[in-house]
Amino acid sequence: MAHELEFPDSFLWGGAIAANQVEGAWREGGKGPSVSDVFLSGAHGSPRLASLDFSLDGRYPSRDATRFYDNYADDIALFAEMGYSVLRLSIAWTRIFPRGDEETPNEAGLQFYDRVFAELRKHGIRPIVTISHNELPLGLAQKFDGWGDRRMIDRYLALCEVLFERYRDDVTYWIPFNEINNLTLPLTVFMHGGIIPEGMTSFGDGTDDRDLRFQAMHHVLVAAARAVELGRRVNPDFRFGSMTCHITLYPLTPNPADVLLAQQDDALRNNFCADVQLQGEYPYYQVTWMQREGIVLDITDEDRRVLRENTHDFYAFSYYMSVCASADDEVAQTSGNIMGGARNPYLDESEWAWQIDPVGLRYTLNKVYDRYRVPIMITENGLGATDELVDGRVHDDYRISYLREHIAQMRLAIDDGVELIAYTPWAAIDIISVSTGEMRKRYGFVYVDVDDDGNGTYARYRKDSFDWYRRVIETRGRDLGVSTGEPAQGVVS
Ligand code: BG6
Numbered sequence: 001m002a003h004e005l006e007f008p009d010s011f012l013w014g015g016a017i018a019a020n021q022v023e024g025a026w027r028e029g030g031k032g033p034s035v036s037d038v039f040l041s042g043a044h045g046s047p048r049l050a051s052l053d054f055s056l057d058g059r060y061p062s063r064d065a066t067r068f069y070d071n072y073a074d075d076i077a078l079f080a081e082m083g084y085s086v087l088r089l090s091i092a093w094t095r096i097f098p099r100g101d102e103e104t105p106n107e108a109g110l111q112f113y114d115r116v117f118a119e120l121r122k123h124g125i126r127p128i129v130t131i132s133h134n135e136l137p138l139g140l141a142q143k144f145d146g147w148g149d150r151r152m153i154d155r156y157l158a159l160c161e162v163l164f165e166r167y168r169d170d171v172t173y174w175i176p177f178n179e180i181n182n183l184t185l186p187l188t189v190f191m192h193g194g195i196i197p198e199g200m201t202s203f204g205d206g207t208d209d210r211d212l213r214f215q216a217m218h219h220v221l222v223a224a225a226r227a228v229e230l231g232r233r234v235n236p237d238f239r240f241g242s243m244t245c246h247i248t249l250y251p252l253t254p255n256p257a258d259v260l261l262a263q264q265d266d267a268l269r270n271n272f273c274a275d276v277q278l279q280g281e282y283p284y285y286q287v288t289w290m291q292r293e294g295i296v297l298d299i300t301d302e303d304r305r306v307l308r309e310n311t312h313d314f315y316a317f318s319y320y321m322s323v324c325a326s327a328d329d330e331v332a333q334t335s336g337n338i339m340g341g342a343r344n345p346y347l348d349e350s351e352w353a354w355q356i357d358p359v360g361l362r363y364t365l366n367k368v369y370d371r372y373r374v375p376i377m378i379t380e381n382g383l384g385a386t387d388e389l390v391d392g393r394v395h396d397d398y399r400i401s402y403l404r405e406h407i408a409q410m411r412l413a414i415d416d417g418v419e420l421i422a423y424t425p426w427a428a429i430d431i432i433s434v435s436t437g438e439m440r441k442r443y444g445f446v447y448v449d450v451d452d453d454g455n456g457t458y459a460r461y462r463k464d465s466f467d468w469y470r471r472v473i474e475t476r477g478r479d480l481g482v483s484t485g486e487p488a489q490g491v492v493s
Helices: 068-082 107-122 138-144 152-166 180-184 210-234 256-279 284-293 301-309 358-372 397-416 464-474
Strands: 012-016 086-090 126-130 173-175 239-245 248-251 314-318 322-325 376-380 420-423 446-448 460-462
Touching: 012 068, 012 126, 012 376, 068 107, 068 460, 068 464, 107 126, 107 152, 126 376, 138 152, 152 210, 180 210, 180 239, 180 256, 210 239, 210 256, 210 301, 239 256, 239 376, 248 256, 248 358, 256 284, 256 322, 256 358, 314 358, 358 376, 358 397, 397 420, 397 464
Parallel strands: 012 086, 012 420, 086 126, 126 173, 173 239, 239 314, 248 322, 314 376, 376 420
Antiparallel strands: 446 460
């Protein structure tokens, strides 16, 4: 019998941001430089240059980002207006430990987040906190070569201890690392891992030291498990999420060689880290792959204990796209966030050539729930697109359409029996793009008036998607049509 598909009343609706992509104020209140601060603006097909000593002339977009640091109260009021019950945000590590190796935390940095959490509380919005989201102190990257060095674990735990103690009553949901699986590929070895690859001149280049990268990956996994151990001592009600950048993989054809390749890539890219974090040990396929590749890691008995005893509570993932795996090198390729792949002839793609695949979200939700049987959060999902501000409005029907189709598939997945508990699309407000450093690649429900050169008033405007999403939340996902709510005013600050 047909029945109405709906989201449970307890479902957490919200949006997501990351400190380095929205806050700006890069040296305010004693903040130190982070690995994200060294990159200049780029564009699709034109890489972001890196300048570790800031000697290159040009625009460093994270210096101002979209000025959330100054506007947080008004921005949070806008999130509340949409009806958010949660906001996923990250803490800039370099506001708390500016170089990374200080003995005592920077009080001014903590006070900023005190204010942010107080504002969220005022509006009844619960934070989901990412502890590390491309914000590793540049000082630690230079001192230790980032996560390649085991001593990073203690520096990270010093940060966790301060946050857990200070925010024990403000935060329940913690995500120790954004997209923890990113280090399985070289692209973000510096931004995510703090390892400075030899010859790095821009985002994603330089010589990859694969052994070091996987050792760093191991240190990150151990650090996350130790954070869980520490956090549960501070407050047993804390809930910890393993977060994967899930790039869903299909075989391009039924050729068994494609099917096998898709299975292998899916294991190594999408499953490995979450398997460790939710099942408590390295999965067999990863152990075998490392043996075959001659990668020998320093893994201690204590590491194994920590991983085994401190598995995470929920599975979180970012979902933007899917790609295909093909054993044929000649087939057409498409790009993606941490990796691209073979082009799927059944899918459209965004302006930045990321393939749009709402049904793949339902497929992925069923896949990961079947694998882990823990609650799931979609902590990023959205469309990077060029928006045009006309008379104080942005008519982003393309973004509404992207989100509508994905939310419809979430509803179907819940009906399939998947325990999906939260949705925080990317992004609550316009942000700086990580891969290109552009403003032009916009994701937000709220438009920020600043262009790729940093020109603009930084005023905020509600997009059409803002009204549409407010209606979705208001109706608990029953009304996915075009907004029928009151038309909101355009400019808000
Ligand atoms: C995710 C990151 O991988 O992709 C975000 O967690 C990022 O920080 C998002 O913004 C979209 O990627 P991009 O390169 O378009 O900003």
